[in-house]
Amino acid sequence: MTAAKTRPKLVHILWIKPSHYDDDGYVIRWWRSSLPANSLATVYGIALDCAERRVLGPEVEIRVHARDETNSHIDPAALMRELGQAGGRVLVGMVGVQSNQYPRALDLARRFRALGADVAIGGFHVSGCLAMLKDIPAELSEAMAAGISLFAGELEGRLELLLQDLLGDGLKPLYNYLSDLPDMTGTPTPILPADRVRLTMGRRASFDAGRGCPYLCSFCTIINVQGRKSRHRTADDVERLVRANHAQGITNFFITDDNFARNANWESIFDRIIALQADGIKLQLVIQVDTQSHRIPHFIEKAGQAGVTRAFLGLENINPDSLKGAQKGQNKITDYRAMFQAWHDARVLTYAGYILGFPGDTPETIRRDLAIIQRELPVDILEFFILTPLPGSKDHQRLVEAGVALDPDMNNYDTQHVVTAHPLMSKEEWQAIFREAWDLYYSDAHVATVLRRCRVWGYDPRHMLGKLFAFHAPMVFEKLHPLEGGLIRIKRRRERRPGLPIESPLVFYPKLAWEFVRKYAGAYAMHRRYGRILAQVLAGPAGSYTDAAMTPVDAAEEGRLELFTATAAARQFVDKRRAMAERRNATQPQPGA
Numbered sequence: 001m002t003a004a005k006t007r008p009k010l011v012h013i014l015w016i017k018p019s020h021y022d023d024d025g026y027v028i029r030w031w032r033s034s035l036p037a038n039s040l041a042t043v044y045g046i047a048l049d050c051a052e053r054r055v056l057g058p059e060v061e062i063r064v065h066a067r068d069e070t071n072s073h074i075d076p077a078a079l080m081r082e083l084g085q086a087g088g089r090v091l092v093g094m095v096g097v098q099s100n101q102y103p104r105a106l107d108l109a110r111r112f113r114a115l116g117a118d119v120a121i122g123g124f125h126v127s128g129c130l131a132m133l134k135d136i137p138a139e140l141s142e143a144m145a146a147g148i149s150l151f152a153g154e155l156e157g158r159l160e161l162l163l164q165d166l167l168g169d170g171l172k173p174l175y176n177y178l179s180d181l182p183d184m185t186g187t188p189t190p191i192l193p194a195d196r197v198r199l200t201m202g203r204r205a206s207f208d209a210g211r212g213c214p215y216l217c218s219f220c221t222i223i224n225v226q227g228r229k230s231r232h233r234t235a236d237d238v239e240r241l242v243r244a245n246h247a248q249g250i251t252n253f254f255i256t257d258d259n260f261a262r263n264a265n266w267e268s269i270f271d272r273i274i275a276l277q278a279d280g281i282k283l284q285l286v287i288q289v290d291t292q293s294h295r296i297p298h299f300i301e302k303a304g305q306a307g308v309t310r311a312f313l314g315l316e317n318i319n320p321d322s323l324k325g326a327q328k329g330q331n332k333i334t335d336y337r338a339m340f341q342a343w344h345d346a347r348v349l350t351y352a353g354y355i356l357g358f359p360g361d362t363p364e365t366i367r368r369d370l371a372i373i374q375r376e377l378p379v380d381i382l383e384f385f386i387l388t389p390l391p392g393s394k395d396h397q398r399l400v401e402a403g404v405a406l407d408p409d410m411n412n413y414d415t416q417h418v419v420t421a422h423p424l425m426s427k428e429e430w431q432a433i434f435r436e437a438w439d440l441y442y443s444d445a446h447v448a449t450v451l452r453r454c455r456v457w458g459y460d461p462r463h464m465l466g467k468l469f470a471f472h473a474p475m476v477f478e479k480l481h482p483l484e485g486g487l488i489r490i491k492r493r494r495e496r497r498p499g500l501p502i503e504s505p506l507v508f509y510p511k512l513a514w515e516f517v518r519k520y521a522g523a524y525a526m527h528r529r530y531g532r533i534l535a536q537v538l539a540g541p542a543g544s545y546t547d548a549a550m551t552p553v554d555a556a557e558e559g560r561l562e563l564f565t566a567t568a569a570a571r572q573f574v575d576k577r578r579a580m581a582e583r584r585n586a587t588q589p590q591p592g593a
Contacts, residue, residue: 007167010088011062013047013078014079014117015040015095017222018105019069021411022480025497027104029222030486032199038206039096039123039188047190055160056167066192069104070486071199076111087467090117091166093151097123099391100414102139107498109148120162122151125410127225128392131178133400136480137391139410144173153177154211154226182209184231194248201487205245206254210263215290216327217314219355221392222258222514232265235272242273246281254286261293270302272400272425283307283572290314291331294342304346311343315352315379318369318563320573322358327394333563333570334577338373338553340378340509344457349467351380356434357387363433370440372562377550378453380464381471384437384480386430411497415552416481435475442472444533451537452545465534469527476526477519489519 017037019028044066044227063086067074083090092112096107102125109119120142129137130152140150151162158177165171171538191208197205212234213222233241245253257263273283285308293299293313294445316331317323323331343350354373356366372378389406390413399406399420407419417425417436425433447468454464474485493508503511514545548561558564566572 005055007060008088009060011056011060011163011166012086012088012090013062013064013082013163014049014083014092015043015064015066015106016074016092017068017070017096018074018101018102018108020101020414021497025500026491027069027495028480028484029069029073029490030071031488031490032201033068033486034201035070035483036192036197036200036204036206036254037068037070037096038208038254040068040191040196041192041206042208043095043155043159044192045188045190046155046193048057050159050163056163060167062163066067066194066196068199072196073490073492074108076108076115076204079111079354080115084346089166091163091171092117093120094119094121095123097121097125098413099128099410100412101124101125102410103497104411106139106143106148109143110146111137113147118149118166119147120149120151120171120175122155124221124225125391126150127152127178128221128390128396130176132392132394134399140505141239149173149175151175151177151222153180154182156182156184178225180225181211181231184208184233184237186237187233189237189244191241191244194250197245197248197250202252203250204252204254206243206256207233207238207330209238209257209260209269210257210265213259214262215259215330216394218325218327218385218394218398219390220258220394221390224394225390226258230262230264232263232490233269234265235268238269239272239276242276242281242283251282252284256288258288259289259290261289261296261299265300266296266299270306274302274307277305277307284309284501286310286312288312288314290590291335291339294335294339296500300342300346304348308346308348310349310351312351312353313339315382316355316372317358319358319360319567319569321360321569322355325359326355331576333573336377336560337557337562339551339552341550344378344459347458349380349454350378350460351381351383353385354382355385355387356436356437357422357425357430359419362363363429363436366433366437367440368566370437372566374441374446374449376563378457378460380450380454381467382441383471384434384441385481386418386434388413388415388417388419390415414481414484424467438472438475442468445531445532448533448537449547451534452540453547455537456543456550461534461537465530469530473522473523473526478522553561559563 017040022028044064047064051064056062080090094109097105105121109121112119128141129140143150153176162171167418192205197203210230211226212228212230214228216223260266277283285306287303289307289311291313316489318333320333340350389399404420412419418430422430450468451464455461471482474480474482476486478489491512494502496502514558558574564570
């Protein structure tokens with residue numbers, strides 16, 4: 001007879017949100033990172049719920065730990081020693097792993113496995129590949145061959161099963177719940193300990209009020225991983241998580257819904273947050289919405305009342321042919337100006353994502369389009385992305401099935417590296433215009449224009465200056481997208497991608513010191529230059545500035561502005577929209593008829 005397994009009295013769950021490697025192979029980490037990790041808060045809350053319910057029995061204690069590698073050093077040996085001192089089993093989960101983070105996640109997972117931990121990797125890369133590809137990619141098979149489990153889908157209602165497997169016959173190689181997406185109503189509260197949240201700039205936490213998106217954008221992974229049907233938390237759920245965070249001093253939130261405007265509960269959630277504000281819980285919110293959100297009655301008005309200070313909008317492009325090719329039919333260039341002006345009327349700062357590399361793009365057309373945006377669209381912050389066939393998207397599925405050459409290194413799938421060929425640009429041209437776009441948009445002249453505009457619509461130009469600087473400086477001095485940025489880069493000599501040499505201390509540390517001086521001296525000089533621009537703007541008369549972008553929308557602008565006349569596609573789109581409007585008017589009953 002074999003001896004029965006002894007059940008441990010203690011189980012540690014260590015959640016890790018991995019970072020990824022920079023172009024020199026060093027882990028990207030900051031003293032204070034830019035964005036909070038919503039996936040980390042979600043699974044931490046789920047694990048706390050399991051611990052409180054004693055899902056492994058009254059005799060087994062569950063302790064939950066969380067680390068975001070973008071702001072925390074991950075030393076597997078040290079962490080395992082620390083957890084080992086208390087005894088028990090260890091489950092390490094790599095959470096929210098995007099494609100560009102997968103190589104780092106796999107490297108960490110191997111090290112934890114070698115130290116005796118059970119390890120699982122979840123997130124968009126695993127889920128997207130399993131949702132859209134016929135065959136399991138080599139990098140996923142490699143993980144399972146190393147004894148690392150893969151988790152596809154969402155964790156609500158499933159962690160208990162994983163923990164039971166952990167103490168039973170061991171984790172399965174693959175958990176696939178993509179066909180069974182959970183209802184979010186009443187699920188555990190997303191939360192992180194305050195000491196973790198304080199490692200983000202602005203001490204900002206995050207939560208998803210809903211998942212899924214009804215649209216069909218071909219470059220998007222959301223619709224294929226989270227589905228096209230809106231699933232959402234209730235207003236009660238949101239109040240509970242807001243109060244839980246407020247109790248530990250956190251009042252700044254990023255609502256991570258890919259499109260909060262399509263959350264069926266948006267109004268009840270806003271109404272509840274407005275009521276909380278009236279009760280003295282003052283919140284600041286950042287949301288993501290589509291370009292039709294201004295057409296939803298009272299949406300923008302209530303967003304402002306609820307404490308939304310920033311709205312991110314997927315502008316993507318101003319060429320209707322590019323939008324149509326990406327199945328982004330909800331984006332209509334004839335709505336853009338009204339949309340931005342409506343958000344400004346509610347005193348909300350606008351961010352817009354802009355994609356470079358649609359089939360008709362060239363360096364010349366991109367420069368032309370950015371100049372049109374600067375003159376005619378009152379967007380505040382514009383951030384650029386390289387059109388990237390992300391695993392989990394329709395674009396990626398189509399290219400894989402067609403046998404098109406793609407970069408095999410997942411570390412490069414970060415929307416700032418070219419990973420496939422373009423019909424009109426070389427890889428070098430495409431990469432170069434991506435880098436140039438930041439300098440074009442954030443030119444001294446346009447920085448002054450944005451500051452003058454915000455002074456008119458009611459936003460503090462000093463705060464706007466900080467936002468403009470925060471989006472330009474990382475690309476110039478760190479060569480990193482601002483969404484991957486942070487405050488004070490931390491680089492460790494031995495934390496380098498496997499296969500690359502560990503540099504000698506005599507080489508690494510002098511180079512690091514010079515890099516620090518060069519980058520921060522340059523950033524200081526840029527900030528001083530921006531400060532001089534601000535001083536010139538503030539010296540001018542307040543409230544008298546106007547330009548084409550700020551001019552109220554009128555019917556004649558479709559024949560006047562380059563946004564509608566610069567390309568054949570734009571002219572055809574305007575003509576089509578005008579003809580549709582005329583047909584609608586012709587079919588409406590006339591007064592007195």
